[in-house]
C-alpha cells in the first residue's frame with residue numbers, strides 16, 4: 190500500500206492549503222471509513238447517502254489515521270490537525286491513485302465485460318501469481334471509488350496489478366482506464382447488464398470498449414471473439430490501431446478456443462486449440478472455461494510459461510457466490526450463483542445445471558434480474574419459456590419479475606413443478622419439501638434480491 194510523507198501526498202492529491210507543520214508525517218495506506226482505520230492511514234471523507242464522512246475526521250485521527258483530506262466547501266475543518274484541503278475528495282482520491290500508479294514500475298491488467306469480470310480477475314491473478322508479485326481487486330471494488338482504492342493498496346514491489354473495471358453508464362470505463370493506464374485489457378462478453386442505463390447491447394459494447402482509451406501504446410486487447418459487436422469494432426482499421434488483439438471464444442475463428450470440454454460434478458477439464466494438454470478448473474460451466482481461457486491469454490501475453498498454467502489454475506481463489514458449490518443439510522448439493530444475474534448469466538448457469546449428470550432432481554431457484562430496462566418482463570418470461578423440463582425438474586421463483594419466469598416455464602412444465610413466491614421464508618419451506626439427498630439446487634438472481642439467503646437456509650442450521 191501507499192507509503193508517502195504528507196508533503197508528497199499533498200502534492201499528489203492536489204492539496205490547497207499549507208501543511209508545512211505536518212509535512213514529514215508518514216502516511217501508510219488509505220481508508221474511507223473511520224470504523225476500519227488502519228494505523229497511519231490517510232482518511233478520505235465522502236458525503237454519502239446517510240451521512241457526511243467529514244463528521245468522522247477527528248475520530249479517524251484519534252483512532253490512528255495519520256492525516257485526512259477535507260473538501261474545501263465543507264465548513265469548519267478542525268484546526269491544528271494534519272488536514273489537506275482539496276477541491277473535491279473523490280477527485281483527490283483518483284488523482285492520488287493515478288499519481289501513485291505512475292510512480293510505480295508495474296504492469297496493469299484491466300478487466301471489464303457484462304459478466305465474468307470478478308471471476309476472470311481472480312483467475313488471471315492466480316495465473317500471474319505463479320511468476321509475479323500480483324495485486325488484485327478485492328471482491329468487487331471496481332468503480333470510481335473502488336478502483337483508485339485498489340491502486341492505492343499496491344505495494345512498491347507489486348509487479349502486476351489485475352484491476353476489475355465496472356460500469357453502469359457511459360464514460361465510467363474511460364475514467365477508470367485513464368486512471369489505471371493498463372498494458373493488457375480483457376473484455377469478457379457483452380450481455381444485457383445495465384441495459385436500463387445504456388439502452389441497447391450496442392450501447393453496452395461501446396461503453397465496454399472505452400477500456401481502450403487508457404490502454405498503453407503497444408498494449409493487448411483480449412476480447413470475446415464470438416461477439417460481433419466486439420469483433421467488428423476491434424478488427425476494423427487494424428493498421429491504424431495502437432494495440433494488438435487476441436480473440437477467445439467457442440468459435441474456431443478465435444485465436445484461442447477450447448476443445449474437448451468435460452464437465453465433472455465439481456470441476457471442468459478442457460484443452461486448447463494450440464495446446465492439447467488437459468487443463469482442469471475447480472469450477473463448473475462453459476462460461477467459466479471461457480473466463481479461464483481469457484485469463485490464460487493474459488498470462489501468456491505477460492510471459493507466464495506454459496508449464497506454469499495448470500499450477501495457476503489450481504490456485505484460483507474465486508470470490509464467493511460465483512457458481513459456488515455448497516453442501517445442503519439433506520445431502521443435496523447447492524450451487525450458490527446468487528451474486529448477480531442477467532439473461533446471459535442466468536442462461537449460462539441453467540444450461541450448466543442441465544448438462545450435469547449424477548444428480549437426482551435438479552431444481553432451479555431463480556429471482557428477478559434487475560436493471561434490464563423496458564423489456565425486463567419479456568426477458569423474464571422468455572427465460573422461463575426456454576428452461577427445458579428434460580434438464581431441470583422443478584422451477585422455484587422469487588420476486589415480482591421472477592413470477593414471469595414461472596409463467597414462461599409453465600409453457601413446458603406441468604404446473605405442479607413450478608412455484609412462484611414473493612416471500613423467501615415461504616419459498617424455503619416449500620422447497621424443503623421437494624429436496625432430497627443427491628438432488629442439485631441452483632440459486633440465482635440479481636444481487637439486490639439477496640437470494641444467497643435461500644442457499645444459506647438450505648445449507649446451515651441457522
Ligand SMILES: CC(=O)N[C@H]1[C@@H](OP(=O)(O)OP(=O)(O)OC[C@H]2O[C@@H](n3ccc(=O)[nH]c3=O)[C@H](O)[C@@H]2O)O[C@H](CO)[C@@H](O)[C@@H]1O[C@H](C)C(=O)N[C@@H](C)C(=O)N[C@H](CCC(=O)N[C@@H](CCC[C@@H](N)C(=O)O)C(=O)O)C(=O)O
Pocket residue numbers: 221222223224234235236237238239240241242243245328329330331332333334335336338355356357358361
Ligand atoms: C462513498 C462510500 O463509502 N459509499 C459506501 C457507503 O455508502 P453510503 O452512501 O451509504 O455511505 P454513508 O452515507 O453511510 O457514509 C458516508 C461516508 O462516511 C463514511 N463513514 C460513515 C460512518 C462512519 O461511522 N464513519 C465513516 O467514515 C462512509 O465510509 C462513507 O464513505 O456505504 C455503503 C454500504 O456499506 C457502500 O456500499 C458504499 O460503497 C459505494 C457503493 C462504493 O462505490 N464503494 C466502492 C468502494 C465499491 O467499489 N463498491 C463495490 C460495488 C461497486 C459497484 O456497484 N460496481 C458496479 C459497476 C459500477 C457502477 C457505478 N456506476 C457505480 O456507481 O458504482 C457493479 O455492477 O459491479 C462493492 O462494494 O462491491
Ligand SMILES: Nc1ncnc2c1ncn2[C@@H]1O[C@H](COP(=O)(O)OP(=O)(O)OP(=O)(O)O)[C@@H](O)[C@H]1O
Pocket residue numbers: 302303304305306307308309329355377378382476477479480510511512526527528529530533534535537538
Ligand atoms: N463469461 C460469462 N458468461 C456468462 N455468465 C458469466 C460469465 N462469467 C460469470 N458469469 C455469471 O455471472 C455472474 C457474476 O460473475 P462475476 O461476478 O464473475 O461477473 P461480474 O462481471 O464481476 O459481475 P458484476 O458486474 O455483477 O459484478 C456469476 O454468478 C456467473 O453466473
Ligand SMILES: C[C@@H](N)C(=O)N[C@H](C)C(=O)O
Pocket residue numbers: 356357529530558559560635636637638
Ligand atoms: C450495482 C449494479 N451495477 C448492479 O449490479 N445491480 C444489480 C443488478 C442489482 O442491484 O441487483
